[in-house]
Amino acid sequence: MLTAAHGGPALAVTVITALLALRGGLQPFHAIAVTAAVFTGQLTIGWGNDLLDLARDRAVGRADKPLAVGSLPAGWVARALAVAAVSCFVLSALVGWRSALVNIVLATGAGHAYNHGLKATRWSWAPYACGFGTLPSVVTLAGPAPGWAPWWMTGAGAALGVGAHLLNVLPDLADDERTGVRGLPHRIGEHRSRVLAAVLLTAASVLAVAGPAGSPPAWTWMALALVAVLAVLTLCARGRAPFRAAVTIALLDVALLTAG
Numbered sequence: 001m002l003t004a005a006h007g008g009p010a011l012a013v014t015v016i017t018a019l020l021a022l023r024g025g026l027q028p029f030h031a032i033a034v035t036a037a038v039f040t041g042q043l044t045i046g047w048g049n050d051l052l053d054l055a056r057d058r059a060v061g062r063a064d065k066p067l068a069v070g071s072l073p074a075g076w077v078a079r080a081l082a083v084a085a086v087s088c089f090v091l092s093a094l095v096g097w098r099s100a101l102v103n104i105v106l107a108t109g110a111g112h113a114y115n116h117g118l119k120a121t122r123w124s125w126a127p128y129a130c131g132f133g134t135l136p137s138v139v140t141l142a143g144p145a146p147g148w149a150p151w152w153m154t155g156a157g158a159a160l161g162v163g164a165h166l167l168n169v170l171p172d173l174a175d176d177e178r179t180g181v182r183g184l185p186h187r188i189g190e191h192r193s194r195v196l197a198a199v200l201l202t203a204a205s206v207l208a209v210a211g212p213a214g215s216p217p218a219w220t221w222m223a224l225a226l227v228a229v230l231a232v233l234t235l236c237a238r239g240r241a242p243f244r245a246a247v248t249i250a251l252l253d254v255a256l257l258t259a260g
């Protein structure tokens with residue numbers, strides 16, 4: 001079930017949310033509720049994606065998809081998706097309508113817009129920019145003094161999200177072309193996608209270091225150096241490794257974003 005829910009990325013987004021909530025001064029109840037709300041939203045996106053892509057994934061013989069290989073019944077996934085969706089609504093409501101609206105419409109909603117068609121257009125990057133860009137605000141709007149996250153945090157999140165999208169699609173470029181899925185990475189090609197991803201990921205890190213007021217502490221420069229190494233990995237590695245490097249950069253960025 002976790003594989004069909006795109007468990008790796010879903011857990012990475014959940015950990016990011018939890019860290020943002022911990023450092024954002026949220027009360028434990030609100031921190032747990034907003035993290036669980038984002039997690040359940042992610043589950044609906046992941047399961048919805050594999051249900052919608054079932055015929056396409058079968059056609060290209062995706063061995064990494066339990067639904068496509070038949071080891072997981074579609075009915076189970078549909079029922080789990082419904083439970084996750086209801087849970088997401090209830091948990092989101094617990095932290096207030098502002099955070100709930102941004103999580104359900106802009107963050108989780110962006111994922112479903114991607115699944116329902118944007119992934120096959122030149123706008124495939126937009127749901128990632130929207131989902132990851134608004135994630136910090138889902139947390140800050142659930143905080144003791146509800147408000148939008150600062151612009152540099154939003155910008156860093158959006159840049160990270162688009163970078164992760166470009167990298168995530170790279171290993172599936174050939175399969176997607178065969179089934180008619182042509183998002184931004186398919187249109188600009190593998191090399192330019194890789195370069196653009198590295199640039200965006202590095203830009204996100206720079207924003208996270210330079211954005212907060214005051215001079216950045218010394219450890220953030222070391223983190224930036226590590227980000228540079230990981231960005232190079234996104235240019236040179238193959239398969240899923242670039243996506244994992246991007247997730248690692250995302251976690252490093254959360255440390256940078258929340259340490260100030």
Ligand SMILES: CC(C)=CCC/C(C)=C/CC/C(C)=C/COP(=O)(O)OP(=O)(O)O
Nearest residue numbers: 045046049107108110111114127128131132
């Ligand atoms: C809150 C937040 C951070 C929201 C994220 C928004 C967003 C656009 C999520 C999409 C996640 C997803 C299922 C990607 C893989 O699909 P795919 O069909 O491209 O790849 P696959 O063929 O490997 O399943």
